Amino acid sequence: MSLHLSLRQLVVFREVMRRGSVSDAAQALHRSQPALSAMLAGMERQLGFELFVRHGNRLVPKPEAHFFLEEVDRVLDSFGRAVDMMGAVARLHAGPLRIACMPAASLFLVPRLVSEFVRDRPGVQVTLMSNSSVAVHDWVASQQFDVGIAELPSARESLTIDAIETDCVCALRRDDPLARRRVLTPADLDGRPMAALFDEHFTHVATAQAFAAAGTVFNQRFELRAFVPGFDFVEQGLAVCLCDPISAASYRIYRGAAGPLVFRRFEPRIAFPFGVLTPAFRPPSLLAQAFCASLRERIVELISDATAPGAATPARTRGTRANLAASGLPAP
Numbered sequence: 001m002s003l004h005l006s007l008r009q010l011v012v013f014r015e016v017m018r019r020g021s022v023s024d025a026a027q028a029l030h031r032s033q034p035a036l037s038a039m040l041a042g043m044e045r046q047l048g049f050e051l052f053v054r055h056g057n058r059l060v061p062k063p064e065a066h067f068f069l070e071e072v073d074r075v076l077d078s079f080g081r082a083v084d085m086m087g088a089v090a091r092l093h094a095g096p097l098r099i100a101c102m103p104a105a106s107l108f109l110v111p112r113l114v115s116e117f118v119r120d121r122p123g124v125q126v127t128l129m130s131n132s133s134v135a136v137h138d139w140v141a142s143q144q145f146d147v148g149i150a151e152l153p154s155a156r157e158s159l160t161i162d163a164i165e166t167d168c169v170c171a172l173r174r175d176d177p178l179a180r181r182r183v184l185t186p187a188d189l190d191g192r193p194m195a196a197l198f199d200e201h202f203t204h205v206a207t208a209q210a211f212a213a214a215g216t217v218f219n220q221r222f223e224l225r226a227f228v229p230g231f232d233f234v235e236q237g238l239a240v241c242l243c244d245p246i247s248a249a250s251y252r253i254y255r256g257a258a259g260p261l262v263f264r265r266f267e268p269r270i271a272f273p274f275g276v277l278t279p280a281f282r283p284p285s286l287l288a289q290a291f292c293a294s295l296r297e298r299i300v301e302l303i304s305d306a307t308a309p310g311a312a313t314p315a316r317t318r319g320t321r322a323n324l325a326a327s328g329l330p331a332p
Contacts, residue, residue, distance in 0.1 A: 034197040045175040101149040106130035108250040146288040148277035161275040186214035193221035195230030252306035
């Protein structure tokens with residue numbers, strides 16, 4: 001037997017069971033008593049048996065009605081929760097948000113931005129995973145994550161990327177004589193011990209080229225996989241560090257504006273392009289759209305704050321399809 005009971009019929013049945021009479025249920029539902037009586041009779045015909053024994057104007061529920069009420073309660077309660085949840089999703093107050101990001105962004109910057117975004121959204125559930133930029137590209141392109149933050153460029157057609165173009169800055173102690181300068185050059189750092197990334201990373205290559213072109217010595221004392229650990233060497237007076245502005249912003253979040261390090265602009269410019277990634281072949285959720293809009297704005301703001309005053313060219317944002325190959329930088 002195929003049944004096609006409507007939600008309206010279930011609501012009427014539950015209200016009659018709760019109120020004890022059709023007239024009281026009709027008043028609660030703002031419907032006429034004959035309309036509710038007809039709806040109950042139609043439901044009984046569909047079920048093939050009576051749910052109530054009629055004594056004059058009174059309806060006495062049969063055992064089957066009490067059993068049916070338990071199931072109806074579950075159905076309507078579940079439906080109500082679904083409606084409430086989708087309302088919360090529409091208001092951006094609930095839903096899953098999966099974020100993948102490169103290590104530099106995962107330590108302090110993105111957690112801070114996520115905290116700001118979800119503070120007034122208690123129903124949002126966040127997954128935050130860190131990996132290399134190449135892995136982040138793969139994760140987002142394969143639609144495992146809603147949003148990614150990673151170095152660029154990327155040749156993947158399965159990614160939509162909003163690029164944020166920034167420049168590397170020089171981290172040094174606040175009491176270093178060079179901290180009084182707004183811009184540093186290879187000549188200022190000639191022969192000084194430095195902390196830098198591994199040889200194959202594009203920032204290392206660009207730094208070595210800048211020093212060689214100036215006829216100065218690039219003295220790499222500490223080789224790193226990420227810039228943030230190198231800040232301890234700088235704090236201890238063991239090195240200076242040409243780093244990406246995301247790491248600079250992370251340091252500022254962690255240590256505060258009065259931390260022992262400052263960040264100064266470096267010339268010639270060493271570009272550090274990165275971007276906010278989303279899957280190209282899947283529409284983003286409302287929650288992911290809102291987070292991405294917030295993310296771009298706040299990243300640029302925090303980078304500018306961390307590298308002020310005059311410490312770095314402000315981050316420049318531009319929406320792009322996905323490929324920065326024209327920059328001449330190798331893929332991360």
